Amino acid sequence: xxxxxxxxxxxxxxxxxxxxxxxxxxxxxxxxxxxxxxxxxxxxxxxxxxxxxxxxxxxxxxxxxxxxxxxxxxxxxxxxxxxxxxxxxxxxxxxxxxxxxxxxxxxxxxxxxxxxxxxxxxxxxxxxxxxxxxxxxxxxxxxxxxxxxxxxxxxxxxxxxxxxxxxxxxxxxxxxxxxxxxxxxxxxxxxxxxxxxxxxxxxxxxxxxxxxxxxxxxxxxxxxxxxxxxxxxxxxxxxxxxxxxxxxxxxxxxxxxxxxxxxxxxxxxxxxxxxxxxxxxxxxxxxxxxxxxxxxxxxxxxxxxxxxxxxxxxxxxxxxxxxx
Amino acid sequence: xxxxxxxxxxxxxxxxxxxxxxxxxxxxxxxxxxxxxxxxxxxxxxxxxxxxxxxxxxxxxxxxxxxxxxxxxxxxxxxxxxxxxxxxxxxxxxxxxxxxxxxxxxxxxxxxxxxxxxxxxxxxxxxxxxxxxxxxxxxxxxxxxxxxxxxxxxxxxxxxxxxxxxxxxxxxxxxxxxxxxxxxxxxxxxxxxxxxxxxxxxxxxxxxxxxxxxxxxxxxxxxxxxxxxxxxxxxxxxxxxxxxxxxxxxxxxxxxxxxxxxxxxxxxxxxxxxxxxxxxxxxxxxxxxxxxxxxxxxxxxxxxxxxxxxxxxxxxxxxxxxxxxxxxxxxxxxxxxxxxxxxxxxxxxxxxxxxxxxxxxxxxxx
Ligand code: SF4
Numbered sequence: 274x275x276x277x278x279x280x281x282x283x284x285x286x287x288x289x290x291x292x293x294x295x296x297x298x299x300x301x302x303x304x305x306x307x308x309x310x311x312x313x314x315x316x317x318x319x320x321x322x323x324x325x326x327x328x329x330x331x332x333x334x335x336x337x338x339x340x341x342x343x344x345x346x347x348x349x350x351x352x353x354x355x356x357x358x359x360x361x362x363x364x365x366x367x368x369x370x371x372x373x374x375x376x377x378x379x380x381x382x383x384x385x386x387x388x389x390x391x392x393x394x395x396x397x398x399x400x401x402x403x404x405x406x407x408x409x410x411x412x413x414x415x416x417x418x419x420x421x422x423x424x425x426x427x428x429x430x431x432x433x434x435x436x437x438x439x440x441x442x443x444x445x446x447x448x449x450x451x452x453x454x455x456x457x458x459x460x461x462x463x464x465x466x467x468x469x470x471x472x473x474x475x476x477x478x479x480x481x482x483x484x485x486x487x488x489x490x491x492x493x494x495x496x497x498x499x500x501x502x503x504x505x506x507x508x509x510x511x512x513x514x515x516x517x518x519x520x521x522x523x524x525x526x527x528x529x530x531x532x533x534x535x536x537x538x539x540x541x542x543x544x545x546x547x548x549x550x551x552x553x554x555x556x557x558x559x560x561x562x563x564x565x566x567x568x569x570x571x572x573x574x575x576x577x578x579x580x581x582x583x584x585x586x587x588x589x590x591x592x593x594x595x596x597x
Numbered sequence: 598x599x600x601x602x603x604x605x606x607x608x609x610x611x612x613x614x615x616x617x618x619x620x621x622x623x624x625x626x627x628x629x630x631x632x633x634x635x636x637x638x639x640x641x642x643x644x645x646x647x648x649x650x651x652x653x654x655x656x657x658x659x660x661x662x663x664x665x666x667x668x669x670x671x672x673x674x675x676x677x678x679x680x681x682x683x684x685x686x687x688x689x690x691x692x693x694x695x696x697x698x699x700x701x702x703x704x705x706x707x708x709x710x711x712x713x714x715x716x717x718x719x720x721x722x723x724x725x726x727x728x729x730x731x732x733x734x735x736x737x738x739x740x741x742x743x744x745x746x747x748x749x750x751x752x753x754x755x756x757x758x759x760x761x762x763x764x765x766x767x768x769x770x771x772x773x774x775x776x777x778x779x780x781x782x783x784x785x786x787x788x789x790x791x792x793x794x795x796x797x798x799x800x801x802x803x804x805x806x807x808x809x810x811x812x813x814x815x816x817x818x819x820x821x822x823x824x825x826x827x828x829x830x831x832x833x834x835x836x837x838x839x840x841x842x843x844x845x846x847x848x849x850x851x852x853x854x855x856x857x858x859x860x861x862x863x864x865x866x867x868x869x870x871x872x873x874x875x876x877x878x879x880x881x882x883x884x885x886x887x888x889x890x891x892x893x894x895x896x897x898x899x900x901x902x903x904x905x906x907x908x909x910x911x912x913x914x915x916x917x918x919x920x921x922x923x924x925x926x927x928x929x930x931x932x933x934x935x936x937x938x939x940x941x942x943x944x945x946x947x948x949x950x951x952x953x954x955x956x957x958x959x960x961x962x963x
Contacts, residue, residue, distance in 0.1 A: 481889070481890050484880075484884075484887070484889070484890055485887065485890035525892075526892050526904070527892070528892055528904050528906060528907065529892060529894065529904050532904075532906075555894075555895075556894035556895070556896075556904065556905070557904075557905060558894065558896055558905055558934070559934060559936050560936055597904075597905060597906045
């Protein structure tokens with residue numbers, strides 16, 4: 274509870290705008306808020322902590338930013354005096370204020386959790402037990418650890434995450450890497466886009482290749498073949514993403530991809546029409562092939578059977594059964 | 598090998614009636630014992646057993662198992678199955694091999710010993726008596742190592758003596774351990790095969806760290822050979838890595854240079870396979886292990902296994918190295934398909950009955 278609540282208009286110049294001790298919001302630019310302020314003015318006061326010479330902002334970073342954009346000189350504020358409570362108690366005001374009217378995004382959760390522990394000395398146990406559930410996170414040490422790492426992760430990765438180019442689980446995975454790896458991967462990812470579905474597989478390939486070959490996970494991004502894909506201006510970011518993925522897959526599963534490529538080549542050499550499909554057993558686990566075609570009438574059936582018969586007379590057919 | 602020594606023993610109330618319980622407790626005089634109610638142990642299937650206090654292997658649980666002990670081996674259902682049976686009266690193992698399927702298969706981390714051993718004996722006796730013309734090869738190494746915990750359970754002495762009296766039953770004790778002391782001086786009558794799960798020295802060192810070295814396993818095998826036991830070897834799992842050929846070839850040579858090839862009834866080969874979720878366990882528990890990074894594909898029963906050409910390459914080479922050292926030994930593949938048998942052995946005849954007959958012949962004739 275706020276005791277001795279004082280509300281007054283404060284000159285924006287009296288506020289130390291560089292002090293972000295209590296900031297939780299990740300994004301402080303809000304066009305709708307600016308519009309609302311322009312139309313009807315400031316509806317809710319910001320919360321300020323009174324210092325010796327200046328005020329520190331507790332809640333209302335976006336409101337204050339919008340007012341400044343509108344060239345306002347004063348802000349309507351509630352004032353908290355430091356003697357009212359300790360700094361962690363004051364941060365709690367910011368925390369609850371945010372929680373009361375919106376969902377925190379993952380980076381904001383990470384920021385709040387990081388500050389609770391590192392700036393306000395709240396113990397891990399208290400954070401895990403009391404704060405994680407409030408943020409809809411499971412109360413586990415590992416979750417706290419991941420979110421702390423996310424807060425200190427590479428800015429490039431954070432930007433991609435904010436822009437929706439990385440999923441939360443990709444971000445969690447990347448945030449656990451050493452800073453140098455994060456930086457290299459962030460720059461490697463710049464030229465590519467990966468669908469959410471592909472990201473999981475992509476990063477799991479990176480991780481496997483690193484563990485398998487005893488290399489850092491960013492090493493594949495320095496490979497000449499990958500670089501040439503990344504620099505190929507004729508491809509869209511999604512196409513580049515898919516090509517790099519295919520390359521990683523080939524490195525992770527070299528014999529399987531070679532077999533797949535051989536199969537594809539040999540099938541092509543049979544010169545069958547596209548309407549006749551020849552499919553190998555999954556992963557070539559048995560040598561069997563499945564042949565499929567659709568025939569709307571007897572004549573078409575005969576045509577395709579003739580095509581197949583012709584293909585069956587060629588030596589290329591034997592090759593199709595010997596791809597591995 | 599680090600011997601198994603529990604920190605606490607939980608005894609299910611019902612288990613106090615069994616002599617196995619008092620024998621085991623007698624061998625562990627200074628370990629804390631607590632009686633637990635049935636509700637604390639849910640003795641259903643091994644995969645579902647869980648106890649409140651059984652979070653780690655330092656807990657030994659003594660309980661009665663009400664289900665059937667004798668089961669067909671999991672390989673049944675593969676194209677070519679050797680028709681093997683398993684009885685499991687110990688669940689779990691403290692040797693912690695990186696690839697061990699038990700770490701994901703059993704929900705309890707405690708070591709569980711079933712004390713109603715008489716039920717197991719009766720079940721086996723009855724089943725074998727009902728099919729007197731059929732040979733039964735029965736192993737105890739499916740849900741545990743057959744001998745690693747034997748100093749505590751003493752089951753091997755009971756089993757060996759029991760099988761010695763069965764006309765159509767052969768017991769296989771499959772182990773990585775060197776705990777063979779209990780096998781000394783038993784009148785086994787050729788009805789027990791002591792077999793070792795072996796691997797290249799590098800894999801023994803990196804993935805089977807707590808188990809005895811290959812040399813120690815072979816020294817134990819040599820001792821069993823001297824006691825007149827038939828021997829078996831299982832290169833399972835075969836693990837593919839750069840330089841595997843040299844290492845495995847060396848292991849094959851070492852086996853047959855240490856032991857009399859004519860006393861070896863069979864050698865099985867099984868390339869690494871495991872349920873997909875085991876990969877995450879291995880990555881988490883053994884971050885140094887390279888095992889999860891093989892070229893795996895989903896195969897029989899959804900298990901991951903090496904891409905077929907890798908398996909065939911390993912099998913072909915292993916078969917030729919083994920037969921070069923021991924031309925009369927029966928070599929077979931574990932849980933493999935017809936095409937793999939055919940490509941590995943270079944012959945067509947590899948039906949389920951062919952394999953079963955070969956193994957039955959091997960066990961009866963040596
Ligand atoms: S010895 Fe066998 S049962 Fe024991 S951990 Fe190793 S693989 Fe598992």
